[in-house]
Amino acid sequence: MQVIVAGAGPGALAFYTEHTLAAIRSADLVLTAQRLAAPLSAIAGNVKVMGVMDTIAYLNEHAEKEEKVCVVASGDTGFYSIARTIADRVDPNISVSFACGIGSLSYFAAKLKIGYEQMKLVSLHGRESSIVPHVCYNESVFALTGGTIKAADVIQQLLKSGLTAVRVHVGEHLSSAQERIVSGTPTELENIQFDDLAVVVVENKDYVNRHKTLKDSDFIRGKSPMTKEAVRNLSLAALEIEPQDIVYDIGAGTGSVTCAMAYRASESMVYAVEKNPEAVDLVKENMAATGARNIEIRCALAPDSLAEFPPADKVFIGGSTGNLREIMEAVLQRNPEAVFVVTAVTLETITQAVGVFAALSMETETICANISAAQKLGNYHLMKAENPVYIIKGAKQLEH
Structure with a gap:
C-alpha cells in the first residue's frame, strides 16, 4: 500500500x-x-x-x-x-x-497583514492548557483552539489573569463563505460567540523578557518576609525549572520567588499557597509589577488546596508552618519524581527538613549560603553579613 x-x-x-x-x-x-x-x-x-x-x-x-x-x-x-x-x-x-x-497560521497572518517569523506557536486544541504563560513572555502568540479550550475560553483566561490590554484576533471558518475575523481587546470580545474550531492571535506589546533576573528592587515590599535576591537565585538554580514544568511555591510571602519561578516556567503555571491574606494581596501586586501573570495564588495553609492543582514537577518550600512532611507526602503521592527545594535559617528547621527528606528516602544536596552585601559608611563601603541560609534540595533520585 x-x-x-x-x-x-x-x-x-x-x-x-x-x-x-x-x-x-x-x-x-x-x-x-x-x-x-x-x-x-x-x-x-x-x-x-x-x-x-x-x-x-x-x-x-x-x-x-x-x-x-x-x-x-x-x-x-x-x-x-x-x-x-x-x-x-x-x-x-x-x-x-x-x-x-x-496552514492556518500563514493564511491567518496574511489576512491580518502581519509577519509570523517571531510568533510563538501553540496548540490548545483538545488540551487542558492556558495561553496566559505564552502571552506573558512573547510579543505575539498564535494558537489553535477547539475541544476543551475554545476561543471564548482563551479570552476568559486573558481576562482572569489581568491581561486586558492585549489585542486579540479570532478567525473562524477560514477561507469559506462563512469566514469571520474579529479583533479587539479581551473585554471587547468577551460576549461574542465563536465557532468551536477557531484560530487566535494575541499581541502583547508589554510582554516580559523571561530571561531577566529579578532584583529585590523590582518587588513591592510589605510586612511579609521576602527571600533575598542571592538566595532566590541559588534556589532557582537548584530547582532547574524547565519552561513546561508545573511549579509550586509553598509559603509565598511577598511572591519574590513565585514571580522568579514564573519567569522560568514560561510555558506553564506556578501554583502558590500563602496563609496570610495580606501577603496574598501583595503577591498579586508583585505579579502585576513584574508581569509574571502565569501564577495562581491561593490563601490556604498547605497541604490544604494542593489537590486542586495539577501534579507538581518542582516545589519550593519557603515556609511550611510545621507541615513539611505532610506537604511533601501530598506532592509525592501525585508525582513521585517531584523535586523539592527547602530553605531554612534556623537550626530547628534545618534539622526537621533533613529528617523529613531521610524519612521519605530522598537523596539530598545541601548548601549553606553566607552572603554579605556592601553598605556605604561615609566615604567607605563595608561588607555587611546576612544570616546564613541553608538550601536543601531533595528528590527520589537526583541526577548528577
Whole structure:
C-alpha cells in the first residue's frame, strides 16, 4: 500500500495545492474528516469519512493491499497535524509520504497583514492548557483552539489573569463563505460567540523578557518576609525549572520567588499557597509589577488546596508552618519524581527538613549560603553579613 497524507489548507478548494490535488485524483481511496468531505466530493468520488484512529486501523489491516490511499488532513502536514501520528503508527511496510498544504497560521497572518517569523506557536486544541504563560513572555502568540479550550475560553483566561490590554484576533471558518475575523481587546470580545474550531492571535506589546533576573528592587515590599535576591537565585538554580514544568511555591510571602519561578516556567503555571491574606494581596501586586501573570495564588495553609492543582514537577518550600512532611507526602503521592527545594535559617528547621527528606528516602544536596552585601559608611563601603541560609534540595533520585 502507498499512503500520501496531504494538507488541505484552511478548507476551501481554492487553497489546495496542485500537489495535493494530484494526490487526491490519483488515489484509489480518499480518507478524511467530516468537515472536509463536502469540498472533496466535488473532485473525487471515492471519499470516505474516517477518524484518525480508524484511519490507522484501516491502513494497517490493508497494508498488503495494492492500493493508493490519500489521507486528506486540514491545514499543513507539518503543523499540529495528524500526519505525524499516522506515519508513526502504521505498518512499517506501508510507504508513507507527505504533501504539504497552506496552514492556518500563514493564511491567518496574511489576512491580518502581519509577519509570523517571531510568533510563538501553540496548540490548545483538545488540551487542558492556558495561553496566559505564552502571552506573558512573547510579543505575539498564535494558537489553535477547539475541544476543551475554545476561543471564548482563551479570552476568559486573558481576562482572569489581568491581561486586558492585549489585542486579540479570532478567525473562524477560514477561507469559506462563512469566514469571520474579529479583533479587539479581551473585554471587547468577551460576549461574542465563536465557532468551536477557531484560530487566535494575541499581541502583547508589554510582554516580559523571561530571561531577566529579578532584583529585590523590582518587588513591592510589605510586612511579609521576602527571600533575598542571592538566595532566590541559588534556589532557582537548584530547582532547574524547565519552561513546561508545573511549579509550586509553598509559603509565598511577598511572591519574590513565585514571580522568579514564573519567569522560568514560561510555558506553564506556578501554583502558590500563602496563609496570610495580606501577603496574598501583595503577591498579586508583585505579579502585576513584574508581569509574571502565569501564577495562581491561593490563601490556604498547605497541604490544604494542593489537590486542586495539577501534579507538581518542582516545589519550593519557603515556609511550611510545621507541615513539611505532610506537604511533601501530598506532592509525592501525585508525582513521585517531584523535586523539592527547602530553605531554612534556623537550626530547628534545618534539622526537621533533613529528617523529613531521610524519612521519605530522598537523596539530598545541601548548601549553606553566607552572603554579605556592601553598605556605604561615609566615604567607605563595608561588607555587611546576612544570616546564613541553608538550601536543601531533595528528590527520589537526583541526577548528577
